[in-house]
Amino acid sequence: MDDPKKHNKTYDTATSSGGLQKLFRLVRHGTCQTDIFFITCLLVLCITTIYIGVVPTHKFGHDTFFLLDNSWRVVNGQRTHVDYTSAWGPLSFILFALGLKLSHFTANGIGYGTAIFGFVIGLWSYRLGRDRLQSLTRVFFSLFMVGLVISPYALSYGVLATTHAMVYNRFGYALLGLILLESMQPLQYPHVKTSEWLGGFSTGVAVALTFFLKISYFFAAILLIGGISLICMRFARNRLFGFILGFSLITIAFLFYLDFDLQAIFHDLQMAAGARSESLPYNHLLNKFTMNAVYLPGVILFGFASMMAMGSKRQPWKNLQLPLIGALVFVTDLFLIFTNQQWFELPLIASFILIVFNNVTVHYRNEQSKGFFPSNRTYVMLLLVGAAIFLPIFVSQYVALAHAAMEKRNPPKISLITRFTQPCLTEVLLYEGETVSSNGRQYTTYINEGVSLLLAVSKNHETVQTIDMFNPFPFALGRKPPTGGIAAAAYNYTFSDNHRPSDDQYFGNADIVMVPKKPAADGGYHFGALKIYGPALKRNFSLAAETDWWYLYRRKK
Secondary structure, three states: OOOHHHHHHHHHHOOOOHHHHHHHHHHHOOOHHHHHHHHHHHHHHHHHHHHHOOOOEOOOOHHHHHHHHHHHHHHOOOOEOOOEEOOEOOHHHHHHHHHHHHOOOOOOHHHHHHHHHHHHHHHHHHHHOOOOOOHHHHHHHHHHHHHHHHOOEOOOOOOOOEOOOOHHHHHHHHHHHHHHHHHHOOOOOOOOHHHHHHHHHHHHHHHHHHHOOEHHHHHHHHHHHHHHHHHHOOOOHHHHHHHHHHHHHHHHHHHHHOOOOHHHHHHHHHHHHHHHHHOOOHHHHHHHHHHHOOHHHHHHHHHHHHHHHHOOOOOHHHHHHHHHHHHHHHHHHHHHHHHOOOOOOOHHHHHHHHHHHHHHHHHHHHHHHOOOOOOHHHHHHHHHHHHHHHHHHHHHHHHHHHHHHHHHHOOOOHHHOOOOOOHHHOOOOEOOOOOHHHOOHHHHHHHHHHHHHHHHHOOOOOOEEEOOOOOOHHHHHOOOOOOOOEOOOOEOOOEOOOOOOOHHHHHOOOOEEEEEOOOOOOHHHHHHHHHHHHHHHHHHEEEEEEOOOEEEEEEOO
């Protein structure tokens, strides 16, 4: 490849290309300064995430206790699938358990766990982008991956509605972004013998992590890898060996942690899939498709225009590669929206757009280095369309992070917030929201009243289970959690009448069962669980205390 510096004189005399020439040179050359800039940004972002800790929460406050309850189980030696039922794998719970330890077992551990994964994803994506992306694109892509991990809002629910709800979806999208980059982006220097092997290893590790994060992301990963490999005919032996090795190492490590209990793993996944399929709201799927369908022709046209700009006259069939990959990425994004509590925002399409535009830039730079001057109009149009798709979701991540940091520094309307009484929860601020039962004053009082009752009539060694979506009390009281139960007990979502844990699995070794009179979960979720497990509750436990908010049952001797 010729050095573009040899053509500087030609560039400067070409009035229609002088500005783009400067941009191409900036984009191409990665320097030590660029590395320092990215590492500095990464550290600042992770430190900011740690500073925020548990974010002032405006939506889905009860999901904070999903993370606290399940990571507290890990701290106490329990394992997902083996010791209790879960539709989610252990990856996110392990990360937040580490965060709890670093934060001295306060709710701020959520911020520590998020920062740890964000730091890993940042370094991983930046290293993977070497020899695949131009310097400026590499920085943007890596910062986008980090933003997906650490931004404290639920995708499609508004950047100012800060929350930790569904943060595991953000982890999954970041892993899929790494898979997408390695799968569709060829190396600039394929003669480096270890590069193809390391790329396959990276993808194998990422795919295995998606399996132990959330099963829908594993299926999405397989769809991306299989589809792109077929479209681009990427079946290099070294890449395949690297993939098998990376996937095997991570899978064996997690299976060792889970005592190789494959039966428990697949039982939990089958139960969640069966429960969800029985109550899937098909009108929601239609609404989600309608809201996002506009992206399909957009991404196909963008891919086709990009391939035409870079097209090969000798192999015109290659002009279909990017449109086909774009359609595949859209289908993958839509599949995840269907399986998530998410309505729009398509992170994979944004990643695809950035990668494609990187390749267009490389093509134009190479053409100009040969003394050719392609039309700037096409390049500028692709730049504008790509920016219109990529920048909104990129900027949204950092607007939410900045907003959360400002609210952490100076919480608004702090005098109107009901505060938690337990020291480990004092940093949790729940603002009034549209669903009062799971956020704000009512949910805070729900937990405070339960804690007061347990402190009054139970002993520290007694384990507590709650018939509601989440069990906040073991972490709030600093007690050992009971075995058994469900990571998130959502009737007709994670379990149902026909797909559920047995009575013994649900109650486990709990000494006390708390039954709310004003449940935090949606009424259908709570009363469905009470309908199923109420007979076993009354058979094995007796009512020991009652308040305006709670019934407390103690196991019969």
